[in-house]
Amino acid sequence: TTYLHSTDTIVALATAAGKGAISVIRLSGPQAISICNAIFSGKNLLEQPSHTIHFGTIRDGARVVDEVLVSLFVAPHSYTTENVVEISCHGSDYIVQEIIKLILQKGARLAQAGEFTKRAFLNGKFDLTQAEAVADLIAADSSKAHEVAIKQMRGGFSVEIKALRAQLIHFASLIELELDFGEEDVEFADRAALENLVHHLQNLIRNLLQSFTLGNVLKNGVATVIVGKPNAGKSTLLNVLLNEEKAIVSDTPGTTRDFIEDEISIEGILFRFIDTAGLRETQDKVEAMGVERSRQKIEEAALVIYLFDVNELTPADLATELAALNVPDKPLLAVANKVDLAADLEVAAYQAIAPVLFIAAADKIGITELKQHLLRAVNQGDLTTGANTIVTNLRHYASLEQTYQALDAVLQGLANGTTGDFLASDIRRALYALGEITGDITTDDLLENIFSKFCIGK
Numbered sequence: 142t143t144y145l146h147s148t149d150t151i152v153a154l155a156t157a158a159g160k161g162a163i164s165v166i167r168l169s170g171p172q173a174i175s176i177c178n179a180i181f182s183g184k185n186l187l188e189q190p191s192h193t194i195h196f197g198t199i200r201d202g203a204r205v206v207d208e209v210l211v212s213l214f215v216a217p218h219s220y221t222t223e224n225v226v227e228i229s230c231h232g233s234d235y236i237v238q239e240i241i242k243l244i245l246q247k248g249a250r251l252a253q254a255g256e257f258t259k260r261a262f263l264n265g266k267f268d269l270t271q272a273e274a275v276a277d278l279i280a281a282d283s284s285k286a287h288e289v290a291i292k293q294m295r296g297g298f299s300v301e302i303k304a305l306r307a308q309l310i311h312f313a314s315l316i317e318l319e320l321d322f323g324e325e326d327v328e329f330a331d332r333a334a335l336e337n338l339v340h341h342l343q344n345l346i347r348n349l350l351q352s353f354t355l356g357n358v359l360k361n362g363v364a365t366v367i368v369g370k371p372n373a374g375k376s377t378l379l380n381v382l383l384n385e386e387k388a389i390v391s392d393t394p395g396t397t398r399d400f401i402e403d404e405i406s407i408e409g410i411l412f413r414f415i416d417t418a419g420l421r422e423t424q425d426k427v428e429a430m431g432v433e434r435s436r437q438k439i440e441e442a443a444l445v446i447y448l449f450d451v452n453e454l455t456p457a458d459l460a461t462e463l464a465a466l467n468v469p470d471k472p473l474l475a476v477a478n479k480v481d482l483a484a485d486l487e488v489a490a491y492q493a494i495a496p497v498l499f500i501a502a503a504d505k506i507g508i509t510e511l512k513q514h515l516l517r518a519v520n521q522g523d524l525t526t527g528a529n530t531i532v533t534n535l536r537h538y539a540s541l542e543q544t545y546q547a548l549d550a551v552l553q554g555l556a557n558g559t560t561g562d563f564l565a566s567d568i569r570r571a572l573y574a575l576g577e578i579t580g581d582i583t584t585d586d587l588l589e590n591i592f593s594k595f596c597i598g599k
């Protein structure tokens with residue numbers, strides 16, 4: 142491995158901007174410690190061992206800017222494998238600006254988005270999937286999303302991909318061996334065994350590809366919409382659901398309180414309610430918004446709840462309504478509300494139409510069951526993330542798909558008795574696509590694309 146240690150030193154605020162008790166400013170690079178030492182009054186930082194913390198002041202000439210704690214990480218024992226210094230100062234935007242200004246004057250430059258993590262990757266600290274998991278971990282706001290991200294960050298996903306790649310490389314080496322002999326009638330690699338191996342690899346990849354539906358749900362939540370006639374109880378139901386579960390608070394700037402309130406976590410799975418602000422209005426405007434509007438919301442959703450007042454809709458009406466809704470491509474949950482008002486509930490007649498769930502939203506009857514149905518609708522109830530590997534990243538998904546297609550070409554080649562050089566080229570294509578996932582193969586564009594999505598300071 143060649144280590145591409147940077148020659149310059151970067152600086153950024155690592156904590157969120159705005160008022161907090163403390164802020165952390167992070168430096169990384171060969172001059173990190175000497176630059177900090179030049180503005181720090183206290184012990185000589187250049188003489189201190191790694192993984193130590195020092196109290197002192199940051200000074201601009203004679204003026205004391207702040208009292209701070211400085212944490213030292215001496216290369217290679219740091220996040221980036223470079224010299225890293227973290228200055229914990231008081232959480233004031235003014236102080237942070239002043240300290241960063243001083244650091245820039247001493248020769249550091251401002252870090253780009255994700256540059257600390259990018260350096261860690263380039264310096265071989267971890268692979269690309271692990272770097273990406275860092276961003277996922279920061280963004281994770283449900284227990285399952287967190288679970289998948291932390292597993293990936295600790296290398297769980299890479300292990301799987303590298304195992305796949307190792308098998309392919311073994312395959313490739315047999316073919317290349319034939320090529321080295323340059324005679325077409327020499328076949329070291331037993332074609333039937335090769336075909337078995339490709340089928341085996343495709344099976345593994347298919348499982349990974351299929352896990353993406355779930356992975357996406359875990360990472361981004363399940364977009365859910367409640368539709369139904371005015372007065373069916375949509376607002377009531379939503380309020381009951383939201384109040385039962387403590388809303389997950391995300392610190393992402395720009396997310397409004399409304400938005401945050403529209404998310405609930407059920408057994409660690411995040412459900413995001415689409416356009417619920419409209420649904421929650423006391424004077425119902427759903428009808429005014431028209432069918433078109435609810436159609437659009439249904440398009441955006443991954444899961445649709447059709448709520449109806451059981452006292453207003455006969456089983457025959459329900460059949461008509463569901464047919465009119467026409468959502469063949471996603472789970473649709475038919476829910477009968479206001480069972481408390483029903484004198485004589487024709488459960489069987491409704492269930493002959495659809496697997497209807499009966500609730501009384503206002504009385505919180507049937508809510509626990511409804512939540513179980515929501516979970517089941519997402520993935521037939523199988524949301525365990527324990528043993529199997531789950532793809533949560535669209536980039537990984539695309540690369541796996543390319544690998545799969547290249548393997549298809551290999552299979553076709555084997556079936557047609559194609560010569561070794563053509564097989565080898567398809568295998569190399571598969572290897573390339575797999576290598577892009579972990580970062581064994583990278584391009585500047587790929588890295589730029591990944592790390593520009595990080596926040597500054599990570």
Ligand code: GDP
Binds near residue numbers: 423478479482501502
């Ligand atoms: P929306 O138009 O679909 O949003 O319906 P709302 O949630 O605004 O509810 C319409 C009316 O039905 C309100 O007066 C609610 O209090 C009432 N309501 C909602 N759920 C129930 C229920 O389970 N039982 C009874 N009796 N009334 C309910």
Ligand code: ZN
Binds near residue numbers: 372376419421423
């Ligand atoms: Zn409403």
